[in-house]
Amino acid sequence: MTDFSTLPESPFVDSLGVQLISAEDGASEVLLPLxxxxMNTWGIAHGGVTMTLADVALAMAARSLADNGIGVVTVEMKVNFMQPGRGELRAFARVLHRSTTMAYCEGEIRDSEGHFVAKALGTFKYMRKLAVGRDIAQQRLRSDPSATPGPSDA
Structure with missing residues (x-):
């Protein structure tokens, strides 16, 4: 089991300002001062921000049960929005079931006044870090100067 004092490096999550409060023993808590x-056009937390906060909380709960060097990827996630998010959002998550390769988690998000903002359920796959996406294209460009990014010919 892993005890986290900081979030794993993620430029997107870092740019949002998500803060890790705790992640251990299959439970987590994360915070986002809005x-x-x-905000969306109505001046409330954008749904994508709320979903991202839920995703981070659920993933951290799942990661807290993994060995060092093992991360998680989101397989599927569902979020029900109950009411607008305002002020500060706090997400709480826990693992409901874990197998050797997957974790099924639930969580909720509340605002700074304790109002119930959203409920989330998600499935996460345990994986070692892989070179995927952009990293592979950049590695190919470095190793073959004539290569161009895009679909493979294979």
Whole structure:
């Protein structure tokens, strides 16, 4: 089991300002003080921000049960929005079931006044870090200067 004191490096999550409160023994808590950049056109937390916070909380709960060097990827996730998010959002998550390769988690998000903002359920796959996506294209470009990014010919 892993005890986290900080979130794993993620430029997207870092840019949002998500803060890890705790992640251990299959449970986690994360916090996001909302700013103008997190809002939708109605002046409330954008649904994508709320979903991202839920995803981070659920993933951290799952990761807290993994050995060092093992991460998780989201296989599927569902979020029900109950009411607008305002002020500060706090997400709480826990693992409901874990197998050797997957974790099924639930969580909820509340605002700074304790109002119930959203409920989330998700499935996460345990994996070692892989070179995927952009990293592979960049490695190919470095190793073959004539290569161009795009679909493979294979």
């Amino acid at each position: 700013s103008a950049t997190h």
